[in-house]
Amino acid sequence: MSITLYNTATRRKEPFAPLDPENVRMYVCGPTVYDRAHLGNARPVLVFDVLYRLLRHEYGADAVTYVRNFTDVDDKINATALARKEAGADGTLEELVAQRSDETIGWYHADMDALGALRPNHEPRATQFIPQMVAMIEDLIGKGFAYARDGHVLFRVRAYDDYGKLSGRSVDDMIAGARVEVAPYKEDPMDFVLWKPSTDDLPGWDSPWGRGRPGWHIECSAMAYDLLGRFDPEGKGQFDIHGGGNDLQFPHHENEIAQSKCAGHGFANLWMHNEMLQVEGKKMSKSLGNFFTVRDLLDQGVPGEVIRFVMLSTHYRKPMDWTEKKRAEAEATLRKIAEVLGRDLLQKSWTVSGTFKPPKEFVEALSDDLNTSLALTLVRKYLKSEDELKLHSSLELLGFCPHAITNKFFAFEAHARVSDVGYGQGVRSFGDDAAVESKGLDSLAARLQTLRELAIESKDFSEVDALKAALQDSGLEVRMDKNGVQLLRGPNFDATKLEGLS
Numbered sequence: 202m203s204i205t206l207y208n209t210a211t212r213r214k215e216p217f218a219p220l221d222p223e224n225v226r227m228y229v230c231g232p233t234v235y236d237r238a239h240l241g242n243a244r245p246v247l248v249f250d251v252l253y254r255l256l257r258h259e260y261g262a263d264a265v266t267y268v269r270n271f272t273d274v275d276d277k278i279n280a281t282a283l284a285r286k287e288a289g290a291d292g293t294l295e296e297l298v299a300q301r302s303d304e305t306i307g308w309y310h311a312d313m314d315a316l317g318a319l320r321p322n323h324e325p326r327a328t329q330f331i332p333q334m335v336a337m338i339e340d341l342i343g344k345g346f347a348y349a350r351d352g353h354v355l356f357r358v359r360a361y362d363d364y365g366k367l368s369g370r371s372v373d374d375m376i377a378g379a380r381v382e383v384a385p386y387k388e389d390p391m392d393f394v395l396w397k398p399s400t401d402d403l404p405g406w407d408s409p410w411g412r413g414r415p416g417w418h419i420e421c422s423a424m425a426y427d428l429l430g431r432f433d434p435e436g437k438g439q440f441d442i443h444g445g446g447n448d449l450q451f452p453h454h455e456n457e458i459a460q461s462k463c464a465g466h467g468f469a470n471l472w473m474h475n476e477m478l479q480v481e482g483k484k485m486s487k488s489l490g491n492f493f494t495v496r497d498l499l500d501q502g503v504p505g506e507v508i509r510f511v512m513l514s515t516h517y518r519k520p521m522d523w524t525e526k527k528r529a530e531a532e533a534t535l536r537k538i539a540e541v542l543g544r545d546l547l548q549k550s551w552t553v554s555g556t557f558k559p560p561k562e563f564v565e566a567l568s569d570d571l572n573t574s575l576a577l578t579l580v581r582k583y584l585k586s587e588d589e590l591k592l593h594s595s596l597e598l599l600g601f602c603p604h605a606i607t608n609k610f611f612a613f614e615a616h617a618r619v620s621d622v623g624y625g626q627g628v629r630s631f632g633d634d635a636a637v638e639s640k641g642l643d644s645l646a647a648r649l650q651t652l653r654e655l656a657i658e659s660k661d662f663s664e665v666d667a668l669k670a671a672l673q674d675s676g677l678e679v680r681m682d683k684n685g686v687q688l689l690r691g692p693n694f695d696a697t698k699l700e701g702l703s
């Protein structure tokens with residue numbers, strides 16, 4: 202099946218033809234690791250995770266190399282390290298900087314893992330590629346595209362004729378619209394930094410221009426070349442796809458292209474950019490009070506699958522709005538999916554991952570410029586027709602683990618009808634633990650029903666209320682009506698909270 206992708210550089214959808222189908226190569230700009238990832242940062246992670254999965258599906262799991270970097274040269278990382286040092290933390294400033302990056306990268310991994318994102322094949326850190334950056338800068342100076350002045354090295358933007366082509370702007374338009382910094386060491390205000398000096402209290406590396414550190418843009422050019430471009434079978438330094446958020450098009454990606462092309466490396470054949478994420482119709486910002494991290498949501502009990510579902514409901518080239526309504530709808534749909542997938546699970550032999558291929562129409566939807574919103578519409582269709590095989594295989598390709606959905610969202614039901622009190626109902630179970638848990642829920646439902654019946658006579662509902670509150674606190678939904686009591690296991694159900702109750 203052929204894949205078609207929208208290329209920002211040509212502004213149209215193009216059939217995707219990899220340079221080497223046995224090694225499809227993709228680079229995506231990763232986070233600056235100074236703090237927890239916010240919800241917006243998760244959007245490119247999920248968009249390119251689906252693309253990575255689709256490419257692996259099409260070309261083979263071992264035939265795709267995905268690189269996403271960590272920018273660990275940054276003033277905010279340094280500031281945290283410096284503050285810790287001043288507060289008496291052990292270690293040199295370099296060690297404290299590395300510690301802060303390690304800590305943030307650990308959080309990033311945990312948070313993105315929770316969203317079901319596969320780890321890329323390479324996650325290079327900028328600080329591990331300084332010699333490659335220095336070599337590239339020296340090459341650019343030698344070729345006349347860059348110049349050194351006062352410990353800085355600048356890229357000469359006007360020496361590269363195609364500057365601005367990616368975002369479709371002229372250099373003069375960009376000067377008018379951008380906040381370019383005028384500085385005495387610049388020949389032209391548009392010129393951007395390849396290398397800058399470091400003071401003694403900041404991390405730095407020795408270079409032909411003195412002790413300093415790289416500019417942000419050269420990091421990606423050097424890492425993309427070293428991990429992907431070098432493997433171009435034609436030796437031109439090209440690779441297939443470069444991705445990132447829309448906000449990176451200018452100046453970051455324009456600068457990456459200029460540096461790499463002028464160094465004679467070639468670069469990405471196709472550029473993809475995701476649109477931004479907003480919250481309840483507004484730009485996410487600390488001042489509006491609608492800024493939150495992925496971890497904030499996970500800690501509030503929003504499962505990673507719900508975040509993934511909401512994110513993929515909007516096509517990546519459209520702005521996406523995170524709303525409470527969408528969160529609730531996604532959760533309800535996942536519950537229904539769990540209901541269908543969880544039915545008679547023990548009798549199903551096909552639930553082993555990868556057993557069945559997703560339907561053709563589903564793969565076609567994703568192959569049409571990653572139409573995840575159509576793909577989820579198809580998932581809803583398979584849900585409606587209760588087609589378990591199609592549901593299972595499609596969800597897998599979209600990066601959902603059907604088993605995890607069943608485990609998290611299947612509402613184990615414990616019923617205690619008026620006539621049943623005292624008898625454990627046979628409930629569905631997925632394993633020994635779950636079966637024990639279900640029996641426990643059955644007896645709790647029965648107890649609540651008994652207390653209710655007593656309370657109806659005594660008119661004292663305090664014990665009913667106390668038990669109900671404890672059950673709800675464990676993440677159970679408690680339904681009571683004239684027929685009896687029903688306990689439904691919610692996604693945040695924590696059985697340990699029931700200890701001492703049953």
Ligand code: AMP
Nearest residue numbers: 231232233241242244245445446477478
């Ligand atoms: P940063 O750490 O800010 O460089 O961002 C890491 C990635 O997240 C980049 O690909 C950004 O384009 C992307 N990104 C940042 N904010 C948002 C947002 N609100 N919506 C979608 N993507 C974003």
Ligand code: ZN
Nearest residue numbers: 230231421453
């Ligand atoms: Zn980059």
